[in-house]
Amino acid sequence: MRCLPVPPDGPIPPPGTPLALRVPLAVRDGSAPTTHSVGVLRGPSGAAPPSLVSPGVARDPYPVFRVLRESFPLVRDELLGAWLVSRYADVCGALGQDGLVAVPPGRTLAHMEGDTHRAHRALVEPALRGRAVAALAAGASRTAYVLARRIAARPETDLVAEFCQWLPTAAVTAALGLPYEDTARVQQWCRGGLTHLGGHHHELDACLRPHLARRRARPGGDLLSVLCTAEVDGRPLSDEAVSGLVGSLLGGGGEATALAFASFLANLLDDPRQLALVRERHELIPAAWAESLRRDPPAPVVLRRAVRPVTVAGATLPAGTVVACLVGAAGRDPDRFAHPDRYDILRADPGRLAFGAGRHSCPGAELAARTAEYGLRALLDALPGLRWAPGFRPAPRGLLTRGPRILLVRPR
Numbered sequence: 155m156r157c158l159p160v161p162p163d164g165p166i167p168p169p170g171t172p173l174a175l176r177v178p179l180a181v182r183d184g185s186a187p188t189t190h191s192v193g194v195l196r197g198p199s200g201a202a203p204p205s206l207v208s209p210g211v212a213r214d215p216y217p218v219f220r221v222l223r224e225s226f227p228l229v230r231d232e233l234l235g236a237w238l239v240s241r242y243a244d245v246c247g248a249l250g251q252d253g254l255v256a257v258p259p260g261r262t263l264a265h266m267e268g269d270t271h272r273a274h275r276a277l278v279e280p281a282l283r284g285r286a287v288a289a290l291a292a293g294a295s296r297t298a299y300v301l302a303r304r305i306a307a308r309p310e311t312d313l314v315a316e317f318c319q320w321l322p323t324a325a326v327t328a329a330l331g332l333p334y335e336d337t338a339r340v341q342q343w344c345r346g347g348l349t350h351l352g353g354h355h356h357e358l359d360a361c362l363r364p365h366l367a368r369r370r371a372r373p374g375g376d377l378l379s380v381l382c383t384a385e386v387d388g389r390p391l392s393d394e395a396v397s398g399l400v401g402s403l404l405g406g407g408g409e410a411t412a413l414a415f416a417s418f419l420a421n422l423l424d425d426p427r428q429l430a431l432v433r434e435r436h437e438l439i440p441a442a443w444a445e446s447l448r449r450d451p452p453a454p455v456v457l458r459r460a461v462r463p464v465t466v467a468g469a470t471l472p473a474g475t476v477v478a479c480l481v482g483a484a485g486r487d488p489d490r491f492a493h494p495d496r497y498d499i500l501r502a503d504p505g506r507l508a509f510g511a512g513r514h515s516c517p518g519a520e521l522a523a524r525t526a527e528y529g530l531r532a533l534l535d536a537l538p539g540l541r542w543a544p545g546f547r548p549a550p551r552g553l554l555t556r557g558p559r560i561l562l563v564r565p566r
């Protein structure tokens with residue numbers, strides 16, 4: 155079975171003509187092409203669909219997301235080597251579907267399937283929910299106040315380097331029960347590519363080895379001890395398996411939350427009226443955080459590989475296909491959200507698609523929300539005059555991971 159190039163390769167209808175486009179998607183050896191409806195082409199100019207790897211897209215992907223959502227809801231991006239899905243309902247459906255796993259191959263939760271995934275996930279989830287998270291968040295709150303007070307003494311500072319990158323990593327390091335001193339090392343790995351999908355595992359393995367040996371001999375109450383003493387199918391997890399899980403927790407917890415928090419601060423600092431409202435009413439912080447994740451998710455493009463034929467946006471894609479779920483495009487779908495480009499902390503239902511959907515949806519959502527809430531509270535309390543440094547404008551960038559890399563502010 156092989157994929158064929160996708161629309162538009164037939165005659166283009168006049169602009170404005172709604173058309174149910176039917177294109178060949180897959181050919182089985184010796185058989186006729188199977189055709190599937192892949193959506194509606196509206197007002198096309200005859201131009202080829204845009205590619206996510208075109209120049210400038212990583213700086214601002216939102217204009218391209220809009221074109222894809224409006225005119226090419228399911229389309230093959232030849233340069234990227236993936237099918238792009240961009241409408242809210244289709245992205246939810248794709249992420250919620252079994253049979254799509256993370257790329258490139260790896261050993262984290264996001265790469266596992268079926269019962270193996272269920273068993274490993276059940277080990278991690280309880281430590282990232284409810285009372286367990288409340289206990290962790292208290293530690294995150296203390297760290298946030300220490301960091302915020304340090305910043306308060308400076309005339310000008312970069313909130314990303316001095317705050318956003320430290321706090322989430324410290325929260326997950328604490329959840330695992332690793333020493334606080336390891337936070338700096340983890341942070342460096344995050345900058346070098348440690349994400350939800352692991353990466354840098356040799357260094358991580360070496361760093362973890364003595365901790366694993368100690369936890370196996372004398373388990374404590376932390377998440378690392380839970381993983382070291384857990385059994386799946388009657389057998390303890392290998393050091394490699396524990397390391398893979400720890401990698402996805404540190405990477406996900408560190409990088410994704412740091413970028414999301416940086417975008418959250420940028421959205422608030424860009425709108426002094428809404429910032430003042432949150433200052434006055436701290437109970438609005440969770441909604442303001444959720445709205446920022448909708449508008450500016452830290453993982454706007456989630457790549458998945460089909461391990462069997464899957465249905466995406468109404469079409470069947472064969473095993474081996476790579477699907478790019480455009481969470482960033484879906485979060486600004488006007489069919490789902492009114493005035494989708496606007497950051498509005500009073501929006502009734504910003505959803506939670508930034509954390510994915512279905513069995514692989516992010517287990518760290520609650521920890522991330524608590525970390526962000528305590529982080530913002532600490533900054534608002536310690537920095538009453540917080541505002542942009544003169545002339546500074548945030549410049550988010552990135553596609554697989556996205557957010558501003560510098561936030562220059564005046565704390566007083």
Ligand code: HEM
Pocket residue numbers: 249250263264265275282326350402403404406407408410411414447451452453456508509510511512513514515516517518519521522
């Ligand atoms: C704002 C912060 C975060 C965002 C936006 C985020 C986003 C995501 C997304 C989009 C996925 C893929 C979901 C899917 O395939 O449907 C994911 C998976 C995952 N996240 Fe996060 N994440 C965040 C924070 C965290 C934290 C704090 C942790 C851990 C402490 C974490 C651990 C994980 C893990 C382990 C997975 C893989 C789950 C699985 O495959 O079953 N994430 N996250």
